[in-house]
Structure formats: C-alpha cells, structure tokens
Amino acid sequence: MFTYPRLELYQSVIPRRYSFTIKASTIHNRLVSTCWVYESWTPEDGSPQPPRKQYNALWDTGATNSMVTKRVVEDLGLDPEGYSNVFHVGGAAEDVPHYFVNLVLLTEVHFPSVSVAEGVLLGNDVLIGMDIINRGDFAVSNRDGATSFSFRIPSVEDFDFAAEDSQL
Numbered sequence: 001m002f003t004y005p006r007l008e009l010y011q012s013v014i015p016r017r018y019s020f021t022i023k024a025s026t027i028h029n030r031l032v033s034t035c036w037v038y039e040s041w042t043p044e045d046g047s048p049q050p051p052r053k054q055y056n057a058l059w060d061t062g063a064t065n066s067m068v069t070k071r072v073v074e075d076l077g078l079d080p081e082g083y084s085n086v087f088h089v090g091g092a093a094e095d096v097p098h099y100f101v102n103l104v105l106l107t108e109v110h111f112p113s114v115s116v117a118e119g120v121l122l123g124n125d126v127l128i129g130m131d132i133i134n135r136g137d138f139a140v141s142n143r144d145g146a147t148s149f150s151f152r153i154p155s156v157e158d159f160d161f162a163a164e165d166s167q168l
Helices: 008-014 070-076 161-166
Strands: 018-023 034-037 052-060 082-086 091-104 108-119 126-128 138-139 148-153
Touching: 018 034, 034 070, 034 126, 052 070, 091 138
Parallel strands: 052 126
Antiparallel strands: 018 148, 034 052, 034 091, 082 091, 091 108, 138 148
C-alpha cells in the first residue's frame, strides 16, 4: 500500500511506478474501473483505518474534480465539510455538499483527503476527475475495435502521437 502525499510533494516520494490497464472486448463509450473509498483518515490519527467500500468509478477527463453519490455518503456515514456551487454539463447547482474521503485505485495507491462533491451519477457511484487523473499518465486506445485505458503514477513520459507519426 502506498499513500499519496500532498500534491506538491508527490513526484519526489513515490517509491516506484504504479499502473493498471483495463481492456474491453468491444468499443466502449465509458471508462470504468473499480475503486475503494473510505472516510478521510491518516495513520497519524492514532485510530484504526476506517473500513473501505468498493465502488465502480467513471473516469471523466471533462470533470475538474471527483464526485461521489449519495449512496457513498450514506454507506460511509460522511458528514459534509462545506458547501459550494458546482458547475456541470446540465448547468449549475448551489449549496452542494462536499466531503473529504480517501480514494484507493486498483494499484493500491491511496489518495488521502480528496475533496469530493455529492452528485448524481447513472450506473456508477464515484467519478474520477482531473484532480486525480492529472497526477499521472492516462491513455485511451480503441485499437482493433476494443477500448482500453491505462493509468500510471507518477507521470514518466509525454505522449505525442504526431511526433511518432512523423517518424514513420
């Protein structure tokens, strides 16, 4: 298990690469993985780690921040840390509750104290936004009629398909 530190420190302290790839057998228009969520906690608290629950997460590069559904809030017994206005594809919502949670990806990398808004998702309970995606490398492919996506942390290379193609 590796706990993801504060954003400004992460590049220097991640001891190795963590990555995963999810492959479908057909073209998909949604990128979904398993993740685990538990209430915000650090080992320094001196209390045992709260239980974590497994959810399906939708990966969304168009979302600035991550989000959880009311089901996650109720499952974990979360209390709001504040309220704010949220802008989304359908417009805006006022006084949306925000929570701090720990998020765990397939690679057992823990992102502590992630600020998430409560929202409605169809078919998933967690939305992974750019606040998580931008901490590593993220790629999507539809080669041979099958969608796959891959995430790696820390970021170790730039992707430049135009430069690769110019070498052909």
